[in-house]
Amino acid sequence: MAKYVYSFEEGNKSMKELLGGKGANLAEMTSLGIHVPPGFTITTEVCDQYHRNGKTLSPEVIDQISEYLDELQVKMNKTLGNKDDPLLVSVRSGAADSMPGMMDTVLNLGLNDESVQGLANKTVNQRFAWDAYRRFIQMFGHVVMEIDSRLFESVLKKIKEAKGVKYDSGLDKEDLKKVVEKFKQVVHAERGESFPQDPRKQLEMSIKAVFNSWHNERATLYRKLYDIRGLLGTAVNVQSMVFGNTGESSATGVCFTRNPATGENKFYGEFLVNAQGEDVVAGIRTPDPISKLNEIMPDAYQELLAIRKKLENHFRDMQDMEFTIEEGHLFMLQTRNGKRTAESSLRIAVEMVEEGLLTKKEAILRIDPNQLDQLMHKHIDKDAVPKAISIAKGLPASPGAAVGEIVFDAHEADALANDGRKVILVRTETSPEDLIGMNAAQGILTSRGGMTSHAAVVARGMGKCCVAGCGDIRIDEEKETLSAAGLTLKKGDYITLDGSTGNVYEGRLPLQDPELSDNFDRIMEWADEFRTLQIRTNADTPHDAANAIRFGAQGIGLCRTEHMFFEGPRIRAMREMILAGSVEERKKALARLLPYQKEDFKGIFKVMDGLPVTIRLLDPPLHEFLPREEEEISVIAEEMRVTPELIKTKIEELYEQNPMLGHRGCRLGITYPEITEMQARAIFEAAIEITNHGYTVLPEVMIPLVGNINEFIHQKKVVVATANAVMEESGTRINYLIGTMIEVPRGALTADVIAREAEFFSFGTNDLTQMTLGFSRDDAGKFVPAYINLGILDHDPFQVLDRNGVGQLIKIAIDKGRSSRPDIKMGICGEHGGEPSSIEFYHEAGLDYVSCSPFRVPIARVAAAQAALKNQK
């Protein structure tokens, strides 16, 4: 018979898929001899089976659970529901990948009208027992019986008001008995049945509720956000309860073996005396730092320190642990690899290598390349900080800085962000329901909760700036105002957050690019040792190019010339070029654009001294340069001394049904060769002038949107003739390459022919994805989310390269291209150039380089190293 349940003695850390991360690690800790309250795990396979069988548990499963429960009762020498010394258990979710707070938990299970007395007698603490019972009814009622939790809260509130106390702690055992009575009435009124008194029934209902929560909205969203896929479901851990809330010699806490925000190798955590674990995570009371535990309960603290060391050495990674101290006895409730900021991730990796805990290769493979993005995030301009008015200071929960409009509601934050507005989500505390708004916001500000509160944990995971537990501010969610330092800000007002200091500023402060740590440099150095892919950058300005070099770019893979046509007087000349009635007029306008282009190129060539620069000739359809709004048209017409009708006629003439498949790319250069000529002249004049100033210039001229060798030949002729003319005029020779983007499927399919003429290929995976899949990037939002929900697509193909389709074309093009030009240089310059899993594909496919935005260069360096290391194995 299949095995559906494992005791903690039976499992180990390698069984994550089956037992979930929590179950596997509870088992591992048990076998390490660490005090873990006994219990058992119901496997993820049961979750899968449960959902397949229309939400029913099979008799075999029920039998095995019952068997393990019996065993647990024997081990604990207690029985569920016993009126003298009852066993109480927790029922917790735990999938193979950590999804903190996303699924349901039931604590204190086993209490009923009889066993509450048993608990009271045994603990000699009537108040504790009745408080545990009222907590259980409240939690079970909400989580399992799906009763609105506000109904319970309002009962509690009324009783406190009647008694004139502010906190739960002000209630005595009689009050709590009354609460229990009223709670049971709520359950009966809402569900038409009594609160279940049979503990085995309570257990079965709770197990089902946890399984159901695998498919709840926030768990599904979380899996989508963190790209968690391929899991069977969640396991369920049934564990005997220990209590951190039995009095002043009890406590509960969360701790990390190293600092998850900075990576410092210093024990880090928080705890609350006389509290249950939920109280820490929910952020309702602000906890004490873990070091303070040494003062209150030195023995427990020393034991915890030892466990800290043991677990980190055992798992060879920073651990995130939960513990409870019951009457002075330390119990570990969970350990897992801790989530951490990018900064901390780098520091931990570097220091663990220094400590001899990890090899360099292992350290590189530990880094989540995408997370490095956080480090690239801006911080507040140092010069602006002294003059800025900090209106409050909270916990620096997630580093970085953010500027945005205040919003108090998660859904509103999402809606405004979709409109392109930058918002800061301000909440008293956050809960998993706020996920959507946190994802949409620039930053998060909460008035309650600690460094391990929901807001802090989630924000760090997202790499999003967060200031948590900011008690200086008062939030009125109804009136939608935020008050601090005598100021009242309302919805829509701007604030600036500094997630690294915890400061909150009124208004919009200027943000600045980050400086990178030594750890960053070390990791990058190591990554460079292992990677074989070159990393270039997509940059259109000297500023971006300089940034990219700072991040380690080895050249420019894509310099888009069209962005150069939008500023100031250039757009005017560009428009005159477009409105030109004859080749001569067009040439005149182009002649006015030439010096601008040339200056741009000179700037870029200087910065990229000695590194290759791939310049793509004009690509977008011309209508993108014309005005759209009636008013703008009038202004421009006047400025250009033409009639508005002329401009409108031209706009109409240039209108296209499907501009993505229209008159753009080399099609422009072919119908207007004078544009290509001007651009080539600008490139070569700039290159020669800069060369004459002692720089090394390596231009690579790239013809866009080539699908047919004849297009390439046509444009190559124009470029080569211009280059020759310019070189002859100046008497200076320049080495350059001329190649093409492979972004039209036909270009990939005929790459052998194209490679006879082209000296390099750069895969434009954005367009190649659009055409290979027939997905317009601007319109795919209408169906791609549904496709991902339905499992038709695993990822948005504009974020993660579609290996089977687009990847296949890339491979065809690589093979064909090399067949006719073995030494052809090949790279990729689409959005996918900075996406780690796509980079793995490019490495395997044998490209020479990837090119990505400057801020993604470090990500690409690490991802390329990881790809190389994975392929070594």
Add this chain to the structure above:
Amino acid sequence: MAKYVYSFEEGNKSMKELLGGKGANLAEMTSLGIHVPPGFTITTEVCDQYHRNGKTLSPEVIDQISEYLDELQVKMNKTLGNKDDPLLVSVRSGAADSMPGMMDTVLNLGLNDESVQGLANKTVNQRFAWDAYRRFIQMFGHVVMEIDSRLFESVLKKIKEAKGVKYDSGLDKEDLKKVVEKFKQVVHAERGESFPQDPRKQLEMSIKAVFNSWHNERATLYRKLYDIRGLLGTAVNVQSMVFGNTGESSATGVCFTRNPATGENKFYGEFLVNAQGEDVVAGIRTPDPISKLNEIMPDAYQELLAIRKKLENHFRDMQDMEFTIEEGHLFMLQTRNGKRTAESSLRIAVEMVEEGLLTKKEAILRIDPNQLDQLMHKHIDKDAVPKAISIAKGLPASPGAAVGEIVFDAHEADALANDGRKVILVRTETSPEDLIGMNAAQGILTSRGGMTSHAAVVARGMGKCCVAGCGDIRIDEEKETLSAAGLTLKKGDYITLDGSTGNVYEGRLPLQDPELSDNFDRIMEWADEFRTLQIRTNADTPHDAANAIRFGAQGIGLCRTEHMFFEGPRIRAMREMILAGSVEERKKALARLLPYQKEDFKGIFKVMDGLPVTIRLLDPPLHEFLPREEEEISVIAEEMRVTPELIKTKIEELYEQNPMLGHRGCRLGITYPEITEMQARAIFEAAIEITNHGYTVLPEVMIPLVGNINEFIHQKKVVVATANAVMEESGTRINYLIGTMIEVPRGALTADVIAREAEFFSFGTNDLTQMTLGFSRDDAGKFVPAYINLGILDHDPFQVLDRNGVGQLIKIAIDKGRSSRPDIKMGICGEHGGEPSSIEFYHEAGLDYVSCSPFRVPIARVAAAQAALKNQK
């Protein structure tokens, strides 16, 4: 040394590429012993060399010409420019492919102030000699010296007016001398130099002019229209002159071995007594039928009959011949395979097989499949003819019927046609300059010229209805009116032409589908013997389906269901479906559409009894079904009892940047599975009802725009579930297939995976071309013409399949598809399904069938047979 010149004795008919068609056949006739005026041919290689060398003739070429000219003078015992008995030559173009009238010709070359006397003395005909001289100056002045021909015409006109005569024939030798004098003054005034007197110089200038004419506008347009490519240029034929205009015992004519309009095996042609060849072709005088020659010059006629037989047997094809009779002596000036109407083509092919001249295979290979389109053309409704008022009757120059607005100018005809208007081009006579308008018009009407006039020849080639030489009408091109039978019609008025009878009708007569001849049936029968490709049709209505069956379709390859949603109350339900706020509302609207769909399918299934019917599920983006204009929106809003704003909001919501790559095809069926469900229900309910009436229904359900196997699986599930439900409800089982269109490149690239689920593939080459090339069909007009002009593309890829790109994807998909489902059925249903050269590709690629519009089915049958025969070789 290379050989640049060949005498007629040196060449033969196999040397067309080098000597041009005219030169090769003059040589062939010479060696057959037919009287051909001696001469020589300058090769097409010289033309190529001439253009490459900046329009200069190399010394070697000039030497060889001179040598052959010397030889010709010896042979003729005459010398150019001789003042006693001068040699006169014609200089004519002649490319490998016939391009009648497109390039330049110079006649009577060798005349100057001295030799004109020699000609007069020798012929004892002063008038003839001076007339020849004035013709020469006029022709040379216009063609070679590029002087406006109207300047010469006005001189001639003035002299005729001064003398009070109407025709040239009214002028005597003195008048003509005066004309010559004035003509020479025109030349001097226009060109600042005298008319060249040196015959060798005249010859060299004329040869160059002919070479230049290879690149003139109309020749270039002609080659594009008739897809003539890969030629080096034109050859030049220098031939001693014979004169059909030396008096009443001379004549000139054009004849065909069989009737080019009907194919009847009866000698056919026209001639003019006392005329030069140009007079026949130009249509200035209306010539006599060839049979009349027997009355006037019986000897020449009998000789001509013998030549007719000899040449047809020799070339094994209907010949188009030019001859001149000089003083009773017959000379052949040209023979070539005659252009013919489709009807005639079929009749000649069938009869030549019956006569034992050709095999069936040869006969099939002789047919130009594209030409069959003519036979499919409409004619005037038989019932309407008796009631119609024929206002004039001309020559039935090219069969078919046409209705359109009168237009008198070729460019205006082109412009109006581009606006979607139907026009009839009305001209006194046409010239090659009118080509653009003839191409654009529905039909052509001329008041002058015979069955072999320019208008007639070109119209037949185009398969366009033409009534020529309609002397009953008077055209005032200046006032833009046409008068006949006491009526005056003006520009924009409608007329109807019957090209099969020569009748011209006022107004718009109803046109009717054609009936097909026995010859047609025979050819189709033979084609069916040879072809292996099945031919299906694209038909959305029972009427189209019935038509297609009449033309031999073996099934429906594409039934587009969306066209069914546009009529009457359907569009209302469709719009309600689109505007639906919930799935329930949408289902309600769909339920109203169901009976319409079902009725449509029943009609089609009935007609297609026993033949497969491929039904494509909804494909276009939904916004295509919503109104566009403000006014229409208001009307519909009122009708549907919603606010116009709701409709506008929906339109905005559905707006797409690139709808071609947007929310359409199976993406609709996936996001709105209830649409697929309704369509599947309609198909299967219809199939079952029709089956129960004794018909055999073979539905093939086609999921459009599949690029990913998961899309197909999703839609297949919906269709299969619906089919099962319907079959269970009715108790009747239906055999059906479920397959997909391969029209997204990714679909082709992953065809192996898709074929595991799909039972058939139909290549949607329209979309596949759009995405593989990145060409939007709606927008490609902005650059494709330029691409063709520049030689970047050979053809519009939406007309002729791009074999290297799209074809490669098709081959990949065929191989991959068969690798996982060896018996998968494969066809093609794009526009290319009816295009002969594309059909050849599909045959070679091994498809099972092609599907095309009903009227192209016969073309596809012949093209498929030709493909099979060519591949047998």
